[in-house]
Amino acid sequence: MNVDFGNALASEATLGVSGASLERLDERVAAIHDRIETGIEDREFGYASLALPDDTDPEAIEAAVDDFDPDAVLTVGIGGSALGAETITAALGVDGHYTLDNVDPARTRGLLDELPLESTLVNVVSKSGTTAETLANFLVVREAMARAGVEWADRTVVTTGESGPLRELADEHDLPTCPVPDGVPGRFSVLSPVGLVPAAAFGCDIESVLDGGAAGRASLEPSLFECPAYAYGAVAYALEGRGATTNAFVPYAEALEPLAEWFAQLWAESLGKDGLGQTPVRALGATDQHSQLQLYRAGRTDKLVTLLRPHERVDVPIPETGVESLSYLGGATLGELLDAEFEATEASLAAAGQANVRLEIDRLDGESVGRLLYELEAACILVGELSGVETFTQPAVEWGKRAARGLLGGGTFEEAEAVDDKTVRRVE
Amino acid sequence: MNVDFGNALASEATLGVSGASLERLDERVAAIHDRIETGIEDREFGYASLALPDDTDPEAIEAAVDDFDPDAVLTVGIGGSALGAETITAALGVDGHYTLDNVDPARTRGLLDELPLESTLVNVVSKSGTTAETLANFLVVREAMARAGVEWADRTVVTTGESGPLRELADEHDLPTCPVPDGVPGRFSVLSPVGLVPAAAFGCDIESVLDGGAAGRASLEPSLFECPAYAYGAVAYALEGRGATTNAFVPYAEALEPLAEWFAQLWAESLGKDGLGQTPVRALGATDQHSQLQLYRAGRTDKLVTLLRPHERVDVPIPETGVESLSYLGGATLGELLDAEFEATEASLAAAGQANVRLEIDRLDGESVGRLLYELEAACILVGELSGVETFTQPAVEWGKRAARGLLGGGTFEEAEAVDDKTVRRVE
Numbered sequence: 001m002n003v004d005f006g007n008a009l010a011s012e013a014t015l016g017v018s019g020a021s022l023e024r025l026d027e028r029v030a031a032i033h034d035r036i037e038t039g040i041e042d043r044e045f046g047y048a049s050l051a052l053p054d055d056t057d058p059e060a061i062e063a064a065v066d067d068f069d070p071d072a073v074l075t076v077g078i079g080g081s082a083l084g085a086e087t088i089t090a091a092l093g094v095d096g097h098y099t100l101d102n103v104d105p106a107r108t109r110g111l112l113d114e115l116p117l118e119s120t121l122v123n124v125v126s127k128s129g130t131t132a133e134t135l136a137n138f139l140v141v142r143e144a145m146a147r148a149g150v151e152w153a154d155r156t157v158v159t160t161g162e163s164g165p166l167r168e169l170a171d172e173h174d175l176p177t178c179p180v181p182d183g184v185p186g187r188f189s190v191l192s193p194v195g196l197v198p199a200a201a202f203g204c205d206i207e208s209v210l211d212g213g214a215a216g217r218a219s220l221e222p223s224l225f226e227c228p229a230y231a232y233g234a235v236a237y238a239l240e241g242r243g244a245t246t247n248a249f250v251p252y253a254e255a256l257e258p259l260a261e262w263f264a265q266l267w268a269e270s271l272g273k274d275g276l277g278q279t280p281v282r283a284l285g286a287t288d289q290h291s292q293l294q295l296y297r298a299g300r301t302d303k304l305v306t307l308l309r310p311h312e313r314v315d316v317p318i319p320e321t322g323v324e325s326l327s328y329l330g331g332a333t334l335g336e337l338l339d340a341e342f343e344a345t346e347a348s349l350a351a352a353g354q355a356n357v358r359l360e361i362d363r364l365d366g367e368s369v370g371r372l373l374y375e376l377e378a379a380c381i382l383v384g385e386l387s388g389v390e391t392f393t394q395p396a397v398e399w400g401k402r403a404a405r406g407l408l409g410g411g412t413f414e415e416a417e418a419v420d421d422k423t424v425r426r427v428e
Numbered sequence: 429m430n431v432d433f434g435n436a437l438a439s440e441a442t443l444g445v446s447g448a449s450l451e452r453l454d455e456r457v458a459a460i461h462d463r464i465e466t467g468i469e470d471r472e473f474g475y476a477s478l479a480l481p482d483d484t485d486p487e488a489i490e491a492a493v494d495d496f497d498p499d500a501v502l503t504v505g506i507g508g509s510a511l512g513a514e515t516i517t518a519a520l521g522v523d524g525h526y527t528l529d530n531v532d533p534a535r536t537r538g539l540l541d542e543l544p545l546e547s548t549l550v551n552v553v554s555k556s557g558t559t560a561e562t563l564a565n566f567l568v569v570r571e572a573m574a575r576a577g578v579e580w581a582d583r584t585v586v587t588t589g590e591s592g593p594l595r596e597l598a599d600e601h602d603l604p605t606c607p608v609p610d611g612v613p614g615r616f617s618v619l620s621p622v623g624l625v626p627a628a629a630f631g632c633d634i635e636s637v638l639d640g641g642a643a644g645r646a647s648l649e650p651s652l653f654e655c656p657a658y659a660y661g662a663v664a665y666a667l668e669g670r671g672a673t674t675n676a677f678v679p680y681a682e683a684l685e686p687l688a689e690w691f692a693q694l695w696a697e698s699l700g701k702d703g704l705g706q707t708p709v710r711a712l713g714a715t716d717q718h719s720q721l722q723l724y725r726a727g728r729t730d731k732l733v734t735l736l737r738p739h740e741r742v743d744v745p746i747p748e749t750g751v752e753s754l755s756y757l758g759g760a761t762l763g764e765l766l767d768a769e770f771e772a773t774e775a776s777l778a779a780a781g782q783a784n785v786r787l788e789i790d791r792l793d794g795e796s797v798g799r800l801l802y803e804l805e806a807a808c809i810l811v812g813e814l815s816g817v818e819t820f821t822q823p824a825v826e827w828g829k830r831a832a833r834g835l836l837g838g839g840t841f842e843e844a845e846a847v848d849d850k851t852v853r854r855v856e
Contacts (some may be wrong), residue, residue: 287530342831
């Protein structure tokens with residue numbers, strides 16, 4: 001990606017960072033770069049994520065799905081086991097990838113009623129093989145396939161760790177499997193089978209995605225002024241310290257909307273700890289100009305707005321119209337209108353002193369998207385190191401998991417008892 | 429809706445509000461209630477929104493779409509001209525409602541290629557009739573219909589103001605039209621034709637939605653302790669003042685995901701001004717427990733988390749499994765798992781001192797959803813009055829509109845010149 005942080009400088013933005021501050025910050029970036037490089041080379045927990053472009057075997061993934069020619073792929077996973085795969089197929093413009101990443105009965109039932117189960121590939125993803133939402137949905141999916149007269153074991157691929165119930169199930173039924181790589185938290189696993197199986201099942205060129213990741217790997221340099229990933233991370237960190245506690249991530253491409261959700265998990269779960277962390281806000285250009293821009297421009301000065309767009313697009317001309325007040329639209333294209341709105345929004349925020357950063361990729365193809373994903377991960381890891389948090393863990397999620405399990409009779413947990421003690425103050 | 433703000437009290441949450449503070453705040457609520465009632469009765473600008481359940485004529489809407497029996501409805505609109513209509517059809521479980529609310533060429537082209545244009549009803553919505561994104565898309569849609577051999581004028585319904593290009597076009601071609609009500613900003617127009625036309629075209633009972641709105645109207649009382657809408661608004665306001673500058677709005681129902689987007693516009697565009705306003709964050713339960721919960725629990729203490737669920741759901745049993753570590757799931761239902769996660773998350777936030785509020789509706793039907801929409805609007809208006817902002821305007825959006833228009837050659841605007849002066853600091 002290219003990064004332009006001109007509108008995040010102190011000369012432009014109320015919370016902006018001065019050139020001298022960035023120079024000083026760059027000394028820390030150089031030291032952290034060494035730390036990250038060592039972590040990658042030694043495949044340390046978390047840092048191993050940045051080795052995935054090398055470590056992932058695309059041929060093994062392709063072999064796992066080679067026997068299927070699905071009309072639809074149904075990914076059953078949640079969080080990092082779903083968002084990366086959704087991000088890649090959406091960015092590549094693939095139709096037919098559906099996800100069960102919630103336990104809303106209406107959604108699960110509705111989707112299973114709609115899908116052609118006889119030509120659907122079920123892609124079940126859980127590192128531990130025990131994720132409650134994923135396994136509950138998978139049990140319902142299996143039953144629906146049986147009812148439809150489809151042999152589930154003939155149409156299921158499993159991505160899981162080396163042991164656990166899903167691994168045992170796969171062994172028992174001789175299912176094709178892909179590994180969840182060691183040392184890689186779910187939200188950093190997009191460049192592994194966790195993110196690539198559905199795209200491979202549709203025949204996408206997943207090697208190009210990994211090539212993009214490798215290009216991201218090659219772009220890591222020990223200076224924020226030389227490395228787009230570190231430039232973005234360092235500026236985001238500097239602005240957070242100055243009060244930008246929110247990071248509104250706004251792609252100007254519908255196909256990148258899942259990427260904004262993927263980014264939100266990456267940022268929130270990696271950096272939201274010890275009382276720190278920007279709150280990621282998912283938005284979409286140009287749509288949310290008619291929803292969120294009022295707030296971004298005139299609300300609290302507590303935001304970094306990250307604007308993302310591809311340089312090149314397949315475009316659609318706007319037909320001419322005889323209506324005078326609309327004649328300026330005729331002869332332009334939808335893409336030109338979208339780009340004009342991108343630049344107008346960026347300037348509009350700058351004119352109000354609201355910090356923003358521009359990220360650009362060449363186009364929506366495997367290489368550009370693979371590189372973008374890699375660079376955003378590297379940016380996040382840099383912020384984690386600068387902030388001094390444990391980037392690769394998510395301890396605060398465990399409390400609720402134990403409480404939910406206890407409520408469902410899956411054991412005795414004191415967290416479940418706390419649920420009954422809720423303070424109620426009801427207005428009806 | 430029912431509101432339970434027990435977990436937003438000072439006894440439970442770091443940013444929580446004391447009972448004594450709420451008592452004092454209630455005196456202001458009573459005065460503001462009188463102001464709002466006067467505004468409603470006099471149909472003052474903005475306040476007229478809360479008169480819509482009475483003022484909207486469902487039969488006129490039904491008559492406008494009576495001649496169509498569409499397989500799909502394509503709403504062409506943006507912001508408040510799209511989000512309300514999407515919210516209602518999604519909440520009612522209608523399939524087949526599509527929206528062009530962006531000018532992404534790939535999305536517009538892809539959707540037009542996919543839709544059965546000969547049996548699609550095009551629903552174009554713009555109060556002024558000049559909204560650039562909407563009119564550009566509509567011109568492209570008309571051309572696509574012509575190419576497909578479909579007479580666009582036979583399959584288009586227009587919702588617009590009393591004058592402007594869309595009104596003229598409708599008159600010229602004798603199209604069925606619905607009015608955009610006077611005195612109602614787009615984000616408050618969901619209980620008018622702007623929000624109801626697509627649902628009516630699919631034969632939904634839109635009168636029940638308006639009945640729900642009327643029930644919301646009847647529920648307005650001059651005390652936050654007696655009125656759910658004011659309870660939610662007053663608590664949100666009190667917490668914003670104590671540092672909850674973010675409002676994470678988390679429905680536990682996939683069908684309410686568009687409602688979270690609708691809420692985000694309502695909150696951001698109404699309250700994001702004069703350096704005030706909570707940043708609305710759209711999330712979805714239980715999915716985002718695996719994405720955002722780490723941050724909500726252990727990140728900055730600057731959030732109100734609003735948890736929303738329906739009491740009753742159509743449910744799906746989870747099949748039994750022989751796997752011991754998963755046996756607690758068998759015999760439960762997806763809905764029970766979702767509810768357990770809702771309560772676990774609520775308790776998990778409370779145990780960490782993170783303020784949260786529970787909103788509940790009876791079920792996903794027209795009456796409950798209509799009432800919820802009305803009450804959230806009333807809550808928003810209360811917050812605007814308490815904050816002293818101009819709830820019903822969105823002045824900060826205009827700058828960018830003029831810049832974009834200038835960039836496209838639609839006139840000379842100094843804002844467009846500012847775009848060329850951008851400070852560039854690029855890392856490639």
